Amino acid sequence: MPHQSPEKTGTTRLLTRFLRLLLPAFLFASSLGLYVLGAFTFGDERSAIVTRIGNLAARTAAAVNKISDHHQASQTESVLSLMLADPAVACGFIADQSGKVIAAAPARVGCAGSQHAAQVDIKLQNPVGATLCVKYNLTELEDRGKLFRIFTLIALLGSLFVAAAASWFSFRVTVGKPVNALLTAIRTTNMLGKPTKVSEAPDDELGSVIHAFNSMQDKLESEARRNADALRRLDYIYNETPALMFSIDAEGVIIHASGHWLDETGYRREDIVGAPLGQFLSAAPGEDFDTIRRTIVEATRPLRDIPFTLARKNGERMEVLMAVVPDIEADQVAKLCVLSDISGLKNAQVELRRQAVTDHLTGLPNRQGLFEHLSTIKHAGPAEAEASALLFIDLDNFKTVNDTLGHAAGDQLLKAAAGRLRNCISRKDCLARLGGDEFAIVLHGLRQPDDALLVADRIIKAFVNPFRIGEANALVGSSIGIAHFSEGENNDDILRLADLAMYQSKQSGKNCVSRYSNDMSARVLSRDIMVRKIRDALNEDRFVFHFQPIVDLETMRPVGMEALLRLNCPNDGLLAPYEIIKAAEETGLIGRITSWGVAEGLSVARNQQSRIADRSRYISINLSPKQITAEFMSELIARLKGNPRVARSMVFEITETALFRQDEDVSGMLADLRATGARIALDDFGTGYSSLGHIHRFPVDIIKLDRSFVGGLGQDNEDARRRRALIKATAALAGELGMAIIAEGIEDNESLGVIRDFGIRYGQGYLFSTPMPANVALDWLDAFDRQAGQDGNVVQLARSKPSK
């Protein structure tokens, strides 16, 4: 800190006041003192003089009294003249009784020139009656008084001058100098803004003031240093914090911006300081910039999340959110504005939005995207709706391909299918994937409703040729449903109606197109009712098994019973399994049904060992492909392991679809199941993509030929001949592989004869028995056993309506 030497600055007024107070007092006191001194001194002087005069006069009178008569004149005058030695005595004379001067001093002159002097008379004894008169004056005193007064005046003036000079000097040294030093330090502090100390401090009260001042300056300097440090840190933070910060004044004009703001936007500081907010910011769409700006400028409390678009210097635009913090300082109201770059977030939102409405596999709009597209039709007005239609497309046999060739192949198929569908429509139409193997197409600009049918036909033709997936060919068809926008009330409605129409196409044999009609809703409603019935049946334990015998075609003895699912409906009676299974599979209830079925089958096998196991028979239960999971199978295997005898009397029927699932180790699970003693039967053989060449890799004991192969085998037509050839070949190969074959659906003796001729050992069908309730079936077995005990022939029952 610089130490300032005291300069000769303004203590003149203080000195003047000091002297104005001091000197008059000094003068008064001095005058009074001198006056009193003079009064006392000259009082004593006067007393001494008059004492001297009185003494002299009395002594002179005493001396004259002693003079003899004849010497009286000359001696008297001599004695009188002695008085004159005293300067106060002016003259003296002796007057007789008559007043005549008989002697005087000075001789002969006497008191001629001293008429005005004071006189003292003393009666003499000699001469008798004479009086000595002595005239005196205090001239000497007066003269001395004059001198005294002159002296005192001079002394007074001199002392006044000396006092003034001494006061002036002393004041300057003791007060002026330190005060000036203080003033200088204070002025320097004000001017430079830096605390300045006084270098010298006297050892008195002013020195204490100076020490206190210097101490205060030290504290101010420390505080100023701390403030400067804090300001530097704040400045650093302000400029280096990775946030877009700037400050505006009460008019919304930018007064400061952080370094990071400048770096990010590319502007220079001089570009933006003094510029209005609107030069760089624009409001979000739909917002009024002036209104927002006014809100910001007038804000008295913090604001947040105000959306803006910020223009960089290079023209790029950033989406930002602004937070505003008012900063009220004295009379200036400034605001700190912090921008958060949400461009990435916006982009992410856009991408998320896009992903939310886009099918990841095909890149087509998904269901949500389709709904948004459908909304545009609604908002476009009735005319647009009239000229629009929705096609709901479900790929036929896709599930088989997916399960057979794997999900990767299934995905490729879907993408390829999407390509073919796209080629069937125009650019203004919208193709979407709803999920799974379901697609939707929104047709625009239809001149007439039948134009939608033309597109549908085009699609069906496009799927005639198989898809090449790797080294395999996959043939899928398309079941299409059409609904017109005029038929539905909202987007969900249109889609649902088109779905119903598609369902109709499925029911009609697939690979065709159906247009929605009102009765379809009734049928769907019927499916919903079925599902409800299934749920109720599960909750109320109204599922039952009907058992159909499986017969050894050589001995015509029942070797097993297939458990066929029935639903005992209170109002509708016994429901056919096809509708039950289909609805159950569509709704996921099949798992519960299968679980019930397995439990029920095991229970029958366990409880009817005398009829089943003891007679080397089995119970055959169908397993849904969806049920073949590790969890389910491990539980089943555990239960079978707990009762090996029951396990050996169980056959579990699975379809080809279950065999070729890629997401589970089906082969392993079947092997474990087989290890319990149970057997595996492949149901509906011939309806899928499998071949014996594949099947031999799986632990299959029995092959059940589908009824579609068996029915009408005795006919003489090309179809029957082909089927006979296939069956023959299958039987031969199965025999070589050690697999048994059961022919399902034997309904007549001609078919039976053919089956036997091919060496197929077992059969099932109405020719032998219809499916029977458990108790009836057991009675049937008992009756067979009783009769077999007699003649070994099969008991033929009357054919009933097909239930499978």
Added chain:
Amino acid sequence: MKKHLAACIIFAGLNLFQPAAAMAEPLSDADMVALQVAMQTHIDSALVDGAVLSLDPATGNVVSYYPTKAHPKIMTMGKHIIMCSDFVDVSGKPTMANFYMASDKGRYVVFNTTFGADPALEKMMKDGKVAMAN
């Protein structure tokens, strides 16, 4: 507080500057000369062989006092005057004599003289009955 302070200052000032008990009315020069003459005349008239004789009541001895110098100070005791003069005894030992004087038709007469310590005068001075006249 200020009123009491001012009253004290004024009282002190009055006490400081007024003669009151300690100071009598000032005598004129002529009075002082007359008084000195009267005292000296009385001394001269009482001289015996150049000395004033005084009876020491304590011892019964007659002491001779020789006049030296008159004092200028004059005291008043009511309407009477007390003046002083220095004497020496035979051995040269200084003694002060007080002359009590009364005024009679323009002249002063000494009616009492004390030599040496004067307890009565001291008491009267202490009691404020005697004041300085100059």
